Amino acid sequence: MYEDFASKLAATMWADFDVTPDRDGPTAGVEITDLSTRVIDGNFPWTLVTVETDDGTVGVGEAYPSPGVHEIITDYLRPVLVGENPTDVERLYNLMRASLSGRGSQQGVGTIAISGVEIALWDATGKLLDLPVYQLLGGKMRDSVRVYADCHGGDAMVSSAEEGQTEETYRPEAYAAAARSAVDDGFDIVKFDLDVPAGHGGDRKARHLETAEVEHKRRLVEAVTDEVGTEAEVAVDLHWNFSPEAAEALCRAIAPYDVAWVEDPLPPENTDALAELGRRVDLPLLTGENRYGRHGFRDLIEDEAVAFLAPDVPKTGGIAETKKIADLAETHYRTLVPHNIGSPVATVASVHVGAAVPNFLALEYHARDVPWWDDLVAGDDLIDDGRIEVPDGPGLGIELDWGVVDEHER
Ligand SMILES: [Mg+2]
Known part of the structure; x- marks a missing residue:
């Protein structure tokens, strides 16, 4: 039910968030194939988020332990992101927020789900570019x-x-x-x-x-x-x-x-x-x-x-x-x-x-x-x-x- 809804909604957003994929570097043509979550039984239910791509890269993130995160990520954000290039982190962050507009894009569990995916996108991007995340943010101020x-x-x-x-x-x-x-x-x-x-x-x-x-x-x-x-x-x-x-x-x-x-x-x-x-x-x-x-x-x-x-x-x-x-x-x-x-x-x-x-x-x-x-x-x-x-x-x-x-x- 959510997948249909999310896909229809995302389709109306994609036009606004579409850009020309003009890069020819190592990340050209790389597409997200899947999003999933796994919960570790720590002193809180630590919720890992994985983003998989068609070249075998796996980015790992984590969402704050919250009820509903798994459903939002797999039923809702997954159809929005599959087919997208994981290195477009900021664009995809804004696309995810737009797709949850009015449904938690400003705060609460919707934002928590987006946060977990965003971290996984940075991990995937760094792996694809062979650079640490801090370097992608402008370099490090401390060791x-x-x-x-x-x-x-x-x-x-x-x-x-x-x-x-x-x-x-x-x-x-x-x-x-x-x-x-x-x-x-x-x-x-x-x-x-x-x-x-x-x-x-x-x-x-x-x-x-x-x-x-x-x-x-x-x-x-x-x-x-x-x-x-x-x-x-x-x-x-x-x-x-x-x-x-x-x-x-x-x-x-x-x-x-x-x-x-x-x-x-x-x-x-x-x-x-x-x-x-x-x-x-x-x-x-x-x-x-x-x-x-x-x-x-x-x-x-x-x-x-x-x-x-x-x-x-x-x-x-x-x-x-x-x-x-x-x-x-x-x-x-x-x-x-x-x-x-x-x-x-x-x-x-x-x-x-x-x-x-x-x-x-x-x-x-x-x-x-x-x-x-x-x-x-x-x-x-x-x-x-x-x-x-x-x-x-x-x-x-x-x-x-x-x-x-x-x-x-x-
Ligand atoms: Mg405190």
Whole structure:
């Protein structure tokens, strides 16, 4: 049903998006033959996207884990892209958006599906041209990209010091041990979820924190910063859970500990409220994982509402769209710290953006509790001493170990 609809719709678009294929280089005449997805059972359902071409090239991307992505890609975007040249990445990005116009081309799962395909198109293009993606974006600004460790919080906390997860994980000492473990692994930015209720009083629905809960959270931050000293920067994530009053009380309590950033203190939709909180507290704020595309970031950047922006590459529009967000952010001297909960594919896609733009501080790494994360890629571990070396191979520059993918496929 969708294929017919998509094909009819795409036919009306193709005329507008048609260009003369006048190239006679190595990519002349190459056509996309198939799009497909595979889901890996990681700490999220990591959704790989493959673009196949008639010369045997396979580009691999990743879409943010979301219901409906598989259907949109295979039933909807596949008939739009089959027969197209994969190296026309920007034109195909706009064609995909046009074909989903009114059906998620601006945000949500439609944009997520497009993002996954866009990353796969860059990988295929780099492989066809024998160039790394960062080179296609204009070359690299750095040889390695800093990665920060998401240590989670409470029952979900990642710590080699704790066997099993118990209420004990809400103790300041447990947070300090988790931070020590990450720093000993080479990370020099660690982040903790500070929104997890620890039982000292609050009201999630009213987004309220009682004083005793604020004090408990202050003690957690104190324990972590005491433990790591100047070995690492410490960030906290509040996951949109608090009111302006509660967020301000918490920010004031932890301000003396020089945290690197406070992430998502307020619900994500209201830029004015975030900017007002930013003026009232003496801490850098970060947001962005719920925003889509450069248009979704425009008011955050123009209002200078936060210090750091966290687009998610396989969600916000893909590699080129994230670079455009970085370029827009640069006009206000704002810096990217991208959100990332993905497999090595999403991670390395983000690394290529980080290589290509100056205003990139660090990339999230969310899978310290998945011991086989690095095994998904053939060769050496990607993350070494809290950094990922920018891959120099064609495309994304990584080769997946498909046996490990098979082993963990859903
Ligand atoms: Mg977050």
